[in-house]
Amino acid sequence: MKKGSKTRYNILEKGFDLIYKNGYQATSIDEILATTKVTKGAFYYHFKTKDDMGVAIIKEIVKPIIQENFIAPLQNTSKPIEEIYQMIKSLLLEVPFLKLEYGCPVSNLTQEMTPWNIEFTNVLNKLILEWQIAIENCIKKEVNNRNLLNDETPKQVAFFIISSYWGIRNFGKITKSKDCYLVYLKELKVYLSKFF
Amino acid sequence: MKKGSKTRYNILEKGFDLIYKNGYQATSIDEILATTKVTKGAFYYHFKTKDDMGVAIIKEIVKPIIQENFIAPLQNTSKPIEEIYQMIKSLLLEVPFLKLEYGCPVSNLTQEMTPWNIEFTNVLNKLILEWQIAIENCIKKEVNNRNLLNDETPKQVAFFIISSYWGIRNFGKITKSKDCYLVYLKELKVYLSKFF
DNA sequence: ATAAAAACATACTAACTAGTATGTTTTTAT
DNA sequence: ATAAAAACATACTAGTTAGTATGTTTTTAT
Numbered sequence: 001m002k003k004g005s006k007t008r009y010n011i012l013e014k015g016f017d018l019i020y021k022n023g024y025q026a027t028s029i030d031e032i033l034a035t036t037k038v039t040k041g042a043f044y045y046h047f048k049t050k051d052d053m054g055v056a057i058i059k060e061i062v063k064p065i066i067q068e069n070f071i072a073p074l075q076n077t078s079k080p081i082e083e084i085y086q087m088i089k090s091l092l093l094e095v096p097f098l099k100l101e102y103g104c105p106v107s108n109l110t111q112e113m114t115p116w117n118i119e120f121t122n123v124l125n126k127l128i129l130e131w132q133i134a135i136e137n138c139i140k141k142e143v144n145n146r147n148l149l150n151d152e153t154p155k156q157v158a159f160f161i162i163s164s165y166w167g168i169r170n171f172g173k174i175t176k177s178k179d180c181y182l183v184y185l186k187e188l189k190v191y192l193s194k195f196f
Numbered sequence: 197m198k199k200g201s202k203t204r205y206n207i208l209e210k211g212f213d214l215i216y217k218n219g220y221q222a223t224s225i226d227e228i229l230a231t232t233k234v235t236k237g238a239f240y241y242h243f244k245t246k247d248d249m250g251v252a253i254i255k256e257i258v259k260p261i262i263q264e265n266f267i268a269p270l271q272n273t274s275k276p277i278e279e280i281y282q283m284i285k286s287l288l289l290e291v292p293f294l295k296l297e298y299g300c301p302v303s304n305l306t307q308e309m310t311p312w313n314i315e316f317t318n319v320l321n322k323l324i325l326e327w328q329i330a331i332e333n334c335i336k337k338e339v340n341n342r343n344l345l346n347d348e349t350p351k352q353v354a355f356f357i358i359s360s361y362w363g364i365r366n367f368g369k370i371t372k373s374k375d376c377y378l379v380y381l382k383e384l385k386v387y388l389s390k391f392f
Numbered sequence: 393a394t395a396a397a398a399a400c401a402t403a404c405t406a407a408c409t410a411g412t413a414t415g416t417t418t419t420t421a422t
Numbered sequence: 423a424t425a426a427a428a429a430c431a432t433a434c435t436a437g438t439t440a441g442t443a444t445g446t447t448t449t450t451a452t
Contacts, residue, residue, distance in 0.1 A: 022311050025221045042400045107366055111307040114369045115218050125370050156383035166366050167359025170303055173310045174321050187352035238430045
């Protein structure tokens, strides 16, 4: 990796950490510079504006996270619904860089940026759609495996799962206790059991 | 109402509108002053700080909204589960001051403030707990009516409903289309049908 | 080795922000 | 009517913010 690219990537990584923790607006460029030991000149050599960096963070940091942790586990599985449950459980309780107090990065950014930044909105929208489709396909696989009917169900169920996941992440942020995850997971299991 | 109280309440109302629309940090005091035609002197006569106003908005504007629209409908109903569905449907599609693009005020504030303001967190936590209890009690009523067993279920179900509601509000913010509400409501109905 | 380009460093600016200092007007109680 | 308190108005300040201007250093290709 070239030196310049290294600096750039460092900004993206540390920037993501700070934004995930404190929010986009609450994270100043100066703060990012302080934690990365990068100077302002270097920063603006790599990014035109703060928003330019924000979009790059989504594309180059958040997107791979989603790919690896939210989408990949669902592919090539023989027990699709069971896999969905295990993935959600793992996201809530095991994945180390997703923190109780910080919530879900995608949900956070959606919440904060949607009102006033259309570029963020578009990039996030694409990302979310990919996750949605992955879940939908996963459900379809289970439906096919078991010769269940009802074509409308997969989309509905995907919406329900995504929504409940985002919501419980918010719940976790405010209660600051993983207990709510455990309660949620119990009910998620009950909910998904309708496929069996 | 005294003149002073009127000014104060006006600030709270317009302040809520702006914060609900744009977020807390993105809403400046100057912006609130401009839309209320109140001067800075008057503002700081009524509120010690911006955060003081923020907390007052939650206590005096958001809380009544929750009481009237999220809790009251669940009380004294003969068909509790059906009532939960109707309430959520009404919140998503009918209640005029809740807007697709703006999401859920409580969820928004939770998301944004939790990382750095403990006072907001506490006030919001109480508010959310009240809603949670109301839903739980509603479910318990249905369980009693039908002599169903399983003591753990009501809390789980309440968590699931709240989470899914918050999540779909987030979904609405990014897709900017009520279609996702309709899909969600279909699945919510399916989910709740387990009680029948 | 050297010239060009890439990468970085420093000092500055203009706009905005929450909050204050200090004064005036309006309301209220007597 | 008048004094006190409540309510409001204006001008200002100190700190922060994103972004710029202008330079220097480092890397790369020849």
